[in-house]
Amino acid sequence: MKKKILLKVIVVCLVFALAACAGVEVYTSNPRVQRVSNEYFTAELEPQLKPGQNFFVTFRFVLTNKTKKVLQIDWENTYYLLNDLRNGRFLWEGVTWDGLKEIRSKPLIPVAPGDTFTSVIFPKNLGGRGSAMSRGGVQYTQGALPKGENGILLIVRQNGMVRREKMVVSIEPP
Numbered sequence: 001m002k003k004k005i006l007l008k009v010i011v012v013c014l015v016f017a018l019a020a021c022a023g024v025e026v027y028t029s030n031p032r033v034q035r036v037s038n039e040y041f042t043a044e045l046e047p048q049l050k051p052g053q054n055f056f057v058t059f060r061f062v063l064t065n066k067t068k069k070v071l072q073i074d075w076e077n078t079y080y081l082l083n084d085l086r087n088g089r090f091l092w093e094g095v096t097w098d099g100l101k102e103i104r105s106k107p108l109i110p111v112a113p114g115d116t117f118t119s120v121i122f123p124k125n126l127g128g129r130g131s132a133m134s135r136g137g138v139q140y141t142q143g144a145l146p147k148g149e150n151g152i153l154l155i156v157r158q159n160g161m162v163r164r165e166k167m168v169v170s171i172e173p174p
């Protein structure tokens with residue numbers, strides 16, 4: 001009788017030990033956050049995991065204006081980079097299918113002197129049209145960022161001058 005109980009306890013312990021070793025692995029980003037700084041601005045790009053999943057779908061984008069004049073982020077000429085090639089433009093969380101037309105007519109986002117602009121962005125080419133309506137219309141869905149080099153070719157304007165910065169992270173599967 002004691003042998004049966006002892007055997008059951010050992011089996012249960014082995015099952016728990018094996019389950020703990022077989023945990024879900026998560027995609028990684030190298031570097032975790034890509035930063036760039038110049039005399040005009042600092043910017044950060046950080047891949048974000050899909051809530052409850054183990055893969056990346058968005059980036060947290062932050063830009064701080066270091067000048068005494070307004071900077072403008074030029075989303076019409078800023079591109080998503082995949083393995084060093086332009087692969088479309090970006091959208092951001094909350095943008096709706098119908099609202100995209102209005103945004104296209106005003107692609108320059110002003111950032112006041114000393115201010116910081118923060119947004120969650122995702123590649124338009126990896127998104128799709130959602131099936132559910134929200135208050136502002138049909139929202140975009142976000143597709144998984146593929147393995148390899150993912151990043152942004154950022155265009156910022158100020159008084160007719162154009163500043164370009166490239167930020168890239170390497171995304172690897174588990």
